[in-house]
Each structure stands twice: as C-alpha cells, then as structure tokens.
Amino acid sequence: MELNDLVPRRGEWLRGTGSDSDIVMSSRIRLARNLAQFPFLNRADDSVRSEIERTLRRHLNELSLGGPRSYLDVSHLERLDRQFLVERQLISRELSESHGSRGVCFTEGENISLMVNEEDHLRIQVLHSGFDLDSCWQQINRIDDLLEERVTYAFSEELGYLTACPTNVGTGIRVSVLLHLPALVMTGEVKKVFQALQKINLAVRGLYGEGTQAMGDFYQISNQITLGKSEEKLIRSLKDVIPNIILYERKVRSALVKDNRAELHDKISRAYGLLRSAQSISSQETMDLLSSVRMGVNLGFIDDLSIPTVNELFIHTQPAHLQKLRKTTLDSADRNAARAGYLRHRLSPPAQGDKN
Amino acid sequence: MKCDRCPKVATLHVTEIEKGQTQELHLCEECAQKYMVTASPEPVSSANPAGMSESELEELERLVCPHCKLTFREFRSQGRLGCPQCYTAFRDELVPLLENIHGDTQHVGKFPRRAPVDSRKRYELVRLRNELQAAVAEESYEQAAKLRDQIQSLEHESADAGEA
C-alpha cells in the first residue's frame, strides 16, 4: 500500500464501534523500546541511525502483524506527506519534524504502527476504536514478544526497559484514551476533571498528543508514571477512572437536554447548518462545529448522519488531508474554501456523502 | 477578537492545558502555526542548570558516561540520555530524579523472555515480594498467604539450582 492509497480511506479506529464509543473515540497503547547494542538517538551519528533503521526495518517487514503492512521511509517523504501521517495518527510530530534515517511500519487497518528512530529506536503503537484497552494491550504485548524473539532490547533488572528519556523508563508504556467531552467543556466542569486527574498522576493532552491544545473538545488522558508499576496496573488505573468521566459527561449531557433542550438543539442545528453551507471555514471552526454535531448525533438531534462519518471528517478536514484530497498544495485561504467545499459535498442533503 | 501575540484578528481559540490548569489562548492563523510547532513540552530534566555555581557545573562536566561520552551536564540541558549504559554511569544522580518522576526506582513490569533464567527468577521474587507487601497493607490476608507460598517455592527452586 502506497501513502496515496490511504487518502480516501479511514483508519479502523475511526469506525465508532466498541464500548462507550459515543464518548471514547479511541484507546491507544504505545511501548518505547531500544536496541541494546546501539546508543540512543542523540548519540547516534548518521551512519548509526541508518544501521538502526536498516536493522529494525528488516525485522518489522518479517514480523507477523496479522495482515498486510506498509513501511515508509519517512526521511524521503515530502513535508505535506509527513504532516498527512501525523494527522492520521500514524506518526508523531517528533518523527515528522526530526532528521536523518527514520521510518514507520503500519498495518492496512491503521491499528498498528511502529515508528523507527523517533525519540527511542522503536515506538510501537496500537490504536482501537472505543474504550478497549484490553485488546490494545493483548495485541501490543504479542507484537513486543515477537520482536523480542529477534532483537535484544536495552533492559535492566532494576530499571526495566531503558529509554532515552527517564520519564519513559521501566515499562516504557503510555496508555491513553481519547475522550470527546463537549458537555463538560460547555459547562466548564471539565476543569474539575483535569484537576482530579492530575492528583492521581494522569496527564491530559489535546488530540495530537504532547504539547498540543485541545481541539474539537477532544482530550487524551494517559498515565505519566512508567516505573514501579506493572503494565496491567497502569492500564487498570485508567480503566478505573475513565468510566467516571464518561458518566460525568453523560450526566451533564442529560442535564443540558432536560434544562436547556431548546438552546442545545438550536446550537447543534446551527453548527450542522454552518458546516453544510459555509463557503470558507477554518480548521478550528470546523473542529468546534463538528464537535457539536457529533454530540447532536449521539443525542438524537441529528438523524441523517453517522458517527463514523463525523469521526472521519475531523481527520479529513485537517490541512494536509485536504491538500492530499485535492492533490495540490493550497495556501490558508484556499484551504478554507476547499474545506468548506468538501464539507458541503459530504454533508449536503440528502446526505450522499454519508455512505455508512 | 485580537490575537494575543500580534495585532491581527484571532481565528484560533485554544484551551491550553498545563499541569491540570487550563488557560484560554486566542491566536491569528500565523501565530497559531508558530504555536503548533513550538508548543512541545520542556525536557523534564532541564530544571535550572542556571541556578548552579561554576564549580557545580564543572562537577557535572566531569561526570561522563564511559560508553557514549555524554556528560551529565549535557543530559541536564537536553533531557535525553546517550545510551543504555548512561543509566549505570549516572546511577547516583538519576535515582533521585526517577523517584521524583515515578515515585519508585524498581521496575515491576514486563520482563524480556530472553533474559537469563536466574535473573528472571530474581526479578519474579522482587515482584512477588512487592505484591505481598501491598496485600498485607490492604489486609487481603488470603492473597498474602498465597503469595507467601509462591515466594517460598521460588526460593527453594533457586536454592536447589544453586546446589546442583
């Protein structure tokens, strides 16, 4: 599969199935691993970087990932293509922006991606739709076992898996859940949630990971600690707390429907109307309006649109996706016009864009 | 609304989250682009190297990983270690840092299957003893008894292996 084959498709993690998928967009686990025989990347010169990349690429291409996979040499990709992969959650911004030999291996369904020469030699990621951390762990643990039969990881009995940054040492695991919390944001209650999470060592980030702001009312909740607790225990800590946030969001939604039904319905209908008729629209405004529409579909205010389509639109209206769909580079003003055109096409009645 | 960083009109409205605190930010398209690129978190260990005296900095300069030649001072400014052996070379300096970040300094998670059998056993003992401690603290005495049995049988196994 070539990069351009991805453009009209959507990753399986966007299909809107799985437990609590009205609020939990996706579940993700990543593992940070390094090869014992090489220095970490900030002490690896170009030839060592290439050697690490060649070694890992060979193993990744032979690994059984339960289906076809692609390997892309990220160092040879155009900026737009790298940005496209970031928007798709297949690579991190760090891998996109860094230099030298690096790559990504991912499966056809885009559930599994393995980044080579990111902050660590290898970053394994498994992504599933809905609240499904157990499947993520089962799958990533198996991939890690298979790799470990082929390579020797940097590991110490005392500190576990050794990583370039001490914040990841030990299990090297980051367990995260992407939540859609429009009602908690609308009422300002979301701040209380963040403060409570902070107290139990869970981090809150925006849609595109570290250092990004919250867009479209999406928040990623993840563990901060990686050492001194087992993988199962770290996963458990998220599995224990996330249902409370889901319940909180549901309660606030119900209260909004009960007490401010007309106002809420108006807000959602206006958002839907704007997305279907705008002639120029920014990425940020699109995210905000799509967020209202997504909640509108889940609350039954909108009945001619499916959640997978809304999920897909969050990704396909991002700048690099629009340009790939249009097969041309566009400046900001042209992008806003192209985005509006794309949204009108996908959302115009009778919802012909909604093939689901 | 005006952009927070220049006189242009703000088109991006973001909620910045840092350490659980939220802050509203309004930016124009151009500043938003810059913001997206630079909004990466600070390296964890860059904490105030400036607050150190010249002799203290020299001290850090002399601390070198024999394997990759990274100095501890470089680690302090970059937040990244140079190689797996750095963890041994800077052990004394890293332990307080790890305690600070993780509240712990002993791994209790997954263990590579390829690790030697005896080190795997030693590790398993550490893990079981930790669990035992937790079980006693939680007053789950049935669980504690089970763990105690497991620990004893593993200790016997190791002793037997030692004699053979």
Ligand SMILES: [Zn+2]
């Ligand atoms: Zn080193």
